[in-house]
Amino acid sequence: MKTTNTNKNILAALLITSTLVASGYAQTTAPAPTVMETQFQHNIGADHIQNAVIAAATDNGWEIIQKDANKLLLKKSISFKETAKNTRGRTWNKVTVNKDAVASVDLTDNSYALKLDEASQKYLKDYYSEKVLSKDLKTLKNAIHCAMIPEAL
Secondary structure: OHHHHHHHHHHHHHHHHHHHHHHOHHHOOOOOOOEEEEEOOOOOOHHHHHHHHHHHHHHOOOEEEEEOOOEEEEEEEEEEEEEEOOOOOOOOEEEEEEEEEEEEEEEOOOEEEEEEOHHHHHHOOOHHHHHHHHHHHHHHHHHHHHHOOOOOO
16 A cells, blocks of 8 residues: 555656656756946946947947947847747748847946846847847957956956
């Protein structure tokens, strides 16, 4: 009698685990960052931060749309693969899609905040586009910090 209860418990645990794995619960990833804020300890100056952001953005393929005193608008074409239907209605074909990601950078004397706009957040929600976007944003952030280092060193 005890072995049948143990077998039922093991079977139930396997059923629950396989259901979670099949539904993708175990493979969920964190969403791509839509806001990156960096606060510096010292007052560096908005002009110096703006020059560093412009240099890093142009080196990494971002286009500068608008340049104001304390705000920048950046745009980059993000290409990722998306599932599309073929002529027979089957959906296993992958198609490369190019979408524009637009980000605004708010500048102060000792910080900057990079935010994606609403339209970019809406269509950059699947796994592949988030992966590409998070990689590009991380590369941009690292390049900004490298551009902030004084050349006298």
